[in-house]
Amino acid sequence: MSRVAFGSLIGHLRRTPLRRNLIGGLIGLVVVILVLESVSPFRQGQFATMAYLGIAVGGLTVLTGLNGQLSLGHGALMAVGAYTAALMLHDVDKPLPLPVVMLLSVLVTVVVGAVVGVAAARLHGPYIAGATLALAVAMPGIASFFGDNLGGEQGLSVSTPEAPGWFADAVYFLTAHDVTGTKYLAYVGWIGLIISFVLLANLSASRVGRTWRAVRDDEAAAELAGINVGRARVKAFVVSAACAGLAGGVMAMVVRIAAPSGFPLTLSLSLLTAVVLGGLGSLFGALIGAALLTFLPQAVTGLGQSLGLGDLQSAQLAPLVYGLTLVLVILLAPAGLVGTIRNAWRRRQSPDTAPIHPQQEAMQ
Amino acid sequence: MKRWTKQMTRIAGLITVGALVAACGAGGRPSSGSSSDTAAAEVGITKDTVTVGATFPLTGVAAPGYSEIPTGAQAYFDYVNANGGVNGRKIKYIVRDDGYNPTTTSEVTNELVLKDQVFAMLGALGTPTHSAVVDFLNSEKVPDLFVSSGSIQWGNDPKAKPYTFGWQPDYEIEGKIIGQWVAKNMPDAKVGLFLQDDDLGVDSEKGVRRYIDKQIVKVAKYTSGNTDVAPQIAALKASGADLVLGFNVPAYTALSQLVAMKLNYKPKWFYANIGSDPELIGSLLSKFSEGAVGKVNPLDGVLTTEYIPGVDATDNAWVQLWQKVWDKHGKDGHLTNYRIYGMSEAYAFVQALQAAGKNPTRKGIVDAVEKMGNDAGPPLAPFRYSADSHLGISGMRVVQLKGLVADPLTPVLVTDLGAAPIKEDDSAAKDGPPASGIPEVKPAG
């Protein structure tokens, strides 16, 4: 890092957004500890799932909301992260320390994301949607093809890592509880989420974020203002790919397997649903979206069963709700749940500023 | 600077409060069964119920046929429950769909073990799917009984997987028996293999190669997510194979027949038991064309194997019992071979539960299954459970399909993994069920 960058880093530390985000992160950590310690192992597993979905949705909402690139292929990027982690954790007696595994998942996915991002940077609208859709559909086939190294349809099994001694001691010190495998994974997932969200929030508030928004709103004007549009797009894609890679790595450990069947098209579409529901560009909305993805299916399936539908049909109610959500949100509330509430709040505070365009409402 | 301090104090206060509250053990519930076994009551067992769970492909490419297995098991359990249950406990059977996707299997098994708190897993189906959860079940010490798959990993290493047991004959011995039959009866045939690209295929190939290694001219593998098998069948045809051995799930039997017809390829077909039910394949192919796949059953003349009496053996006492059970407790549809499979597994579970005594424990039922010898049961060949092997039925017989009827070509042949020889053994084929239709096993000593 150059001296100028270092100096500006110190400058950053003095400015409010970073402090605000760090404090938010700390508060989040406390809430996480409280919640995880007080629920059953099954719920801890569900929270772990919510964590990795949240990371992926967070990265995607930044890409789509701030930079305007609609990617339907983030499920495939999660697969890259998951397989990387699985390769390092499969059938190994002494696995590498977890932070190293996570870092490697992120790095490999970043490389793949860079390649995809460069190709996608020149596409817009339906073209990038179609190309990333093709990527999502192609990924399971790629994983099957390299079956010798990647385990084929059976995939690579991942044994749950054990909490390192110092972590278990720290948790015991704070909470007087032991750390089971599931709880450890939930902690890993949520700490990863807090770290990535703090970083994303900072990026969003920084000059880089403003560059991304400029590119999204008006390419020609951004180009004229001296912004390298292609580079900004690739950077945004790479950042979201890093999130997807981390999410995939955590997913491999939570689900205990990385197999082609784990990354169907529906995964990418679910991530998109979560983004739209929460509001494009909103990290808090990403959390809400991830929560819905994790907890809604069971609730809806139960509802279906009590309404008299068969088991298999009730299981289809969750995707039906997702699809209807996408359709209704776009038609009625393009700013998503969080965005609409926020706009209503804002409108109440200052009634004379109305959004010019519903899509501008969505993108904050 | 003042704002700094105020904020700092507020944060520090929050964290301290939070830590204190958490340290007071804020409502932590004791974790279920994994670490300590000092729990007074065994998981999944109460005074009047015992809960078992299973994962099956109720949707997806493996659903044809296999989705019927749990309906058979449920019917048999209803029959047993209607007659008082086992030691006064009714059996509660929870089935969850995994769509033949290992990832879904992992999630759903998690639910069964942690949320539904089952006593044991029973008959979970699928080689690639169950591979994803077998280590988890063993580390959580959940009895994983009678996996519905023939992979050898369920029983060839009890030290690594002490809680897991197979039930049906494994694919390696099926491959051996088929291979030996081919070597004896069709020594000049050029053999092609049509295999699922996972342990199912690996284990079968190992068994087959022991007897007809030199006769194999082509091995074609398919992945169960991909329904395009034209390249594989075309390759088999190009290699000149005139006998094809297929180790695949039923949907791929139908697909291979269809593609072969399109390519005008007419070898002799020998399908493993898991994919050869004539009624199912007939119904899968029934609509295909107005006349091309006609009234004659498409699997006529095809060779396969069997290890439990099938629905066509109407004079067999076991089949009559299953028909009675299905008539009384079955839901939609009629009795099929897959439902019989489910009932036979359920029967074995009831035997194991009885052997585990009046107060079964998870460890207890595992020990009981290891000692399960040759009580009368539906399989045609005896079990080979022991402390060294958790593999189940030890053999089968080769049959030829004539319409919907399986015509035996050999007596019951039994063998074991590796170089173990193949012997004839009709001892388990001649028994019949007790009059009540419910086993009467004494608790293991």
Place this chain on the structure above:
Amino acid sequence: MQQLLTTFLTGLTLGMVYAAFALALVLIWRSTRIVNFAQAPMAMITTYVALVIVDAGMSYWIGFAAALLSGLVLGAVIERVVIRPVEGKPEINAIILTLGLFVVIHAVAAIIFGSGFRSFPAPFGLRGFEAGGVTIALTGFAVFTICSVAVVMLLLVALFQHTDIGLKMRASAFNQEVSRMLGVKVTRMLTLGWALAAVVGSLSGLLIAGGSLVSPSYMDSVVVYGFVAAVLGGLDSPGGAVVGGLLLGVSLSFVSGYVGSDLVALASLAILIVVLLVRPAGLFSHATARRV
């Protein structure tokens, strides 16, 4: 030699189906500037309508006609009710909307018809025929496929070039404002465009289903292949869609036969990327950028 011929013929047959699907996408793009990602499940659900009719014992042809008819109605209804509000808005809205429809129709089909695999009839036989010792892997059904798609294309050409309504549709696609001023009921033309596209899509759904196993997801990868074919030929060009479909069908068949059927989707992605980087407007696009 045998394998080469088989691979080529299989690719040709499949390519015609992709061409039909691509044509549907192009029709919708030309009229409303939207890529209808939901076209695949729309085709799937109309195929299920045909299946229900065949199950009830009626002839395949009645089911065939019913599927096409329901496609017509479905396309019109969707355009009028769901798509109309987002025409003219930022394109991201329409994309998300069609994806939402994709998921909804999928789920509805699974709820009503079940997720199991069902076989689907194929008229004219499924056996390839021999000619001089070489098997021609062209079943009767494959010939029907090629012919029916060709007929549909000719009908569409006739409609657009030689009828009044075709002229109105082309005018509405070219310039909505001017057409409106000239008295064309533009919105009605848009609805008609979607309806016709849905019929073509339904046809491709029926043709893929014939002689194969059907389930709610059986058309899912076709939306990718259809999109790639449409882009290959140029999203603006119906003729390009046909050529693109054939080229794609044959190339993918060769990938499947000689490399591995797992990599077919990746191959289509590679083709897409190459086209978008080298000639983004497609092979046959008429739209030229204005040079000042």
